[in-house]
Amino acid sequence: MNVIRKQWLRIGVQEKLHILIQGTLIILFFILMEWVVDRFEVQIDRAAESHAEETADGLINGMNMLMLTGQVSDPGNRRLLLDKMSQSRGIAELRIIRGRSVVEQFGPGLPEEQAADAMDREVLATGKTLFHRVTLADGREALRVVVPFIAQRNFRGTDCLACHSAEAGSVNGAASVTIDLTEEEAQLAEIKDLLWIGHIVLQVLLLVIISLFVRMVIVRNISRPVRKLHDTMAEIQHDMDLSRRADVDANNPDIGEMAQSFNVLVGKLEDATARLQLFAKMFDNSSEAIVITDAQRNIVAVNPAFVEITGYTADEMMGKNPKVLSSGKQTAEFYNTMWMTLNETGQWSGEIWNRRKNGEIYPEWLSIGVVKNHRGETINYISLFSDITKRKEAEQRIEFLAHYDSLTKLPNRALFADRLKRALVIASRNGKKTALMFLDLDKFKDINDRLGHLAGDLLLQSVAERVKSCVRESDTICRQGGDEFMVLLEDIAGADDVAKVAHKIISVMSEPYQIGEHSLTVTFSIGAAIYPDDAGDDKALIHHADHAMYRAKESGRNNFQFFKRA
Template sequence: MTSALLQELESKQARECVQQLQHALAHHNQWLNRLYETLICRLHHQADDVADAPHLLCQFGQWYHKVEDPVLRNHPTFIALGRIHQHLHHAARSLLLESAKNRTVSYGLYTSFLHELNRFRQAIFGHYLPLPLMRHDHWSEEVTSLANKLFEYTTEGVMISDTSGSILNVNSAFSHITGYSLKEVVGRKTNILKSDRQNADFYRLMWQSLRDTGHWEGEIWNRRKNGEIYLEWLSISGVRNDDGNVTHYVAIFSDITTARENELHLQHLAYYDPLTNLPNRMLLQDRLNQAVVMAERERRKLAILFIDLDRFGSVNEMVGHKAGDALLVEIAQRLRDCVRSSDTVARMCGDEFIILLPDIPDTQAAGLVAEKIIDALALPYSTEKQPYKISPSIGIAIYPNSASSADGLLKTADVAMYHAKSTGRNTYQYYRASVGEGATDLFAMESSLRAAIEKNELEVMYQPQISLATGKITGTEALVRWHHPERGLVMPADFIPLAEETGLIVPLGEWVMRRACAQNAEWQKDGFAPMRVAVNLSARQLRIRTLAEKVAQILDETGLDPVWLELELTETMVMRGTNDVIGIMQQLKSLGVCFSIDDFGTGYSSLSYLKRFPINAIKIDRSFVQGVPHDFDDATISKAIIGLGHSLSLKVIAEGVENAEQLAFLREHQCCEAQGYYFSRPVSADALTALLRSNIAMADFPGAR
């Protein structure tokens, strides 16, 4: 359609052009529709006479350049209208320039302008009534009037000066752009606009071009009346008399400052991360390619440090994305402070950063930078009045030891970084062939875990929770185990951190919840007394806005009454909870779901959150239970937690009970429930079914005899 508009003048194509524009606007939004109506109303001069053309040209140009909506600006019809307007503008510019230079206009140039004007009218107004072409012997007066109006209405600044540089005349666009009126500049030198941004050589070449060719065109920085510097596109042409001598100059210019700023802004966005203002992957790749070439030519070493922030995803979920972004900005600045100005710190994505050291004396130099980074990032951060500590895992690749290409260096540094994670995090590792094998194992573990979730290779185990008043099983905690087809039983400590790191904790958590709810519903259908099943909720899950909908869906599909589902949160998760988290918990609470706080007393304890959050139970951490009754501090803390729970009408559950003395202490101080190896290890659903069927009491457990 665009090419048709540019090549054809038939009324059918013109009508289709307007129809497409109207159709596009009607389907975008009402504002765009009103905008088009405004255009038609604005162009009340439909150029029924050639003399009205300058006004039409000016009005459309003002409207066209004020449209900011990207949908409209990218529409093919809108672009086509702009091109037709540009053609007419160029024709008018040529007519104006020839009129100023020769005090007359050739008949051919006049007919070319009229041709473009008719195309423009057709595209805008949807009809083709060509303006009549004046006879060759009657058009001179009309063209003179037209040129005068173009001089006044054109959106480009026009300045006419004599050979000495004195200004003879300017148009209104000149005054609009520069701030100088006609009276203020007539008789003054053209250097009134000089900004001093260009040196003497610039002006020497400009005047040389004017003398040799009679024309110069290019960018130039000038100064407005208010002192503001602006960039303009300037075209200067010499006007010669009948003897061929230059009598004056015509300068036509437009302000391109905003266009250049937009261009630079787009270039910046293409090469820099918008959050941290660090170079992005594209700019890093370019610099790394150049650094490899230079290192090869000069036979020197370079290093790549691949930095991944340990468990930053969990931190980000806890503090919220706004605070998480603030942390990333602070981290980016700390990384900059750790390196030289000649080095490059880039953000790849999320919590991954790359540092390029293009010239190092030896391999140990990269390790020293890595140690400096670890120390810098270890300093506390303060976000929303809550301190956080960030640790990195850093992989180091050296050219040419690790790889000889840019891509190879990035890959080997990535492999070394994964090895740093597997060795405990908050450290750095150089790439070695053996490191690559270890990283391959880690990748394989991640892939296997993903497949295990899909193929149901996981198993939910259940650890019973015992009422210390009746000795009966009143609840159970669901714990996941992984039966790897090659590795055998994989314990949670070996794959839960990986799941959290990769985001697999979300589908894994949903899978466990679905299985636990289905099993609990099945126990009730088999006639067992209803009991709660506790499922651990990850920080990442708690940040999902649709979590309540997902839980409701699982409960509906499994048929479990919500009151028999308990969601366990860690104290740290609750403490760092935002208003959004509170809202999600309230939604879940409205379903009838219960909440318990796991590991109570081990986090940044604050009693205020027990009032703010809809919590039903608190669990005494096993680290306190293990010391009772002999450790004074553990006993004191345990008694305090039990007393706090009673005073706030919260159920108190003790974790990690392993002997009769611990059990006696807890019963003496009226702890509500307990779980641990003294009663039962986590067992399969079938094994717990057998315990429920035997109606076993606490006194019958082996450890209680």
């Protein structure tokens, strides 16, 4: 203590004032910073908890819809629901947990639908929502929330007990939602950095004020270095050259400290400017279109990707409302719901159809976020969207391939089986007849072996077109596989209608096919069975038509036979 006291007595009044004032401010700053950071952390947790509860509520609604539509028993539907909701911003993990009553009634479900830890089990046991901070495997901070599903007599208009063998108020299951806090933690770190910068700036300003006040009598000793520092500041402001630094005079600790603090501030500004330039490059080079509007939803900036996707130039869009892109395919109710969600949650994402400058309507995936000032007032909206035309086309192609034969473009087995079952239900209800014809190309293997598979494929395509010309648009033709086809004739009067179609097919098949340099003549062996005369269900009808086709083969091919019972 004596050493400290001696050192304190040796220093001047100015230094003592600096130490007392700045020491007090540092202590106050640390207290204030800890309080501010603590407030932000509380807000982050509250926002994450709210986000998790909203996600869990959405999951409950989704599961409720799956139950109402009878799709909940399919694990694929449950996984699809989880996958869709997991794509929401900030969701690190999303699980459904089955309660004991659901397991006893419907089975254990998927492995991931079982209680995984003590937190899951406690929620299932108590029916109370639990929150817990966790660290993910990759080191990211996250908030995990487990929300119980409570069986109720009236859950948003649905009686849970109508499907679940459980008591009202019991826990049917739970939703485990893990919210990724990486972005929030990064923002908190940035806030801490800004607080430190503010502290440094404050210290610099106080240093100048105190120096001028205390050392007024020796202004001449500090005026020159202060002027030099001022000139440096002015030059930086004029040239916007943030790489410049003020000279630090080691012989003048006060001004030197101020210059050093200024250099630190300029360094921070240089880093911040570099980040802004990086963000500007990201804005310009993003493959996603970016639109920034003011609080009145008037466009203030668009990026090159927007110009490329929509065809509008930036100048054409300045001051315009984004609704000029509207295609008219969305209803007013759709937009009202979108803006209600945006105002309530601060963000919205979804698929929407817009119109390019040339009038072309296209699908896009749109995400909108709200930017607010420190008073909570909306100052901007930022929209990002991408043209998903190719993705939609790919989805349509996948849908086509799932139900149609890629070679002949005819319905495949799965689609044909569905239409056959539906036709038999309609025929039974209306007292009508339905016929199934089984067609097999005669000696097609010889053509494949002699001319190759390419010629065989071309022949199958031509055969499919001819068969299509022989039936009504309401009838269904299916390529069963290889050289076999099936024809579904709905709403027929009787066997005569079937015979007419069969003879027409045999007739058109007699015309030669020109496949490359080869002229080919092929024939069909055709068997037919009629519902309900020959069979009472779809499987029996197919079997009997197939049996009749083999009778046609045995009768010398190139002919038509009805099913006959032995």
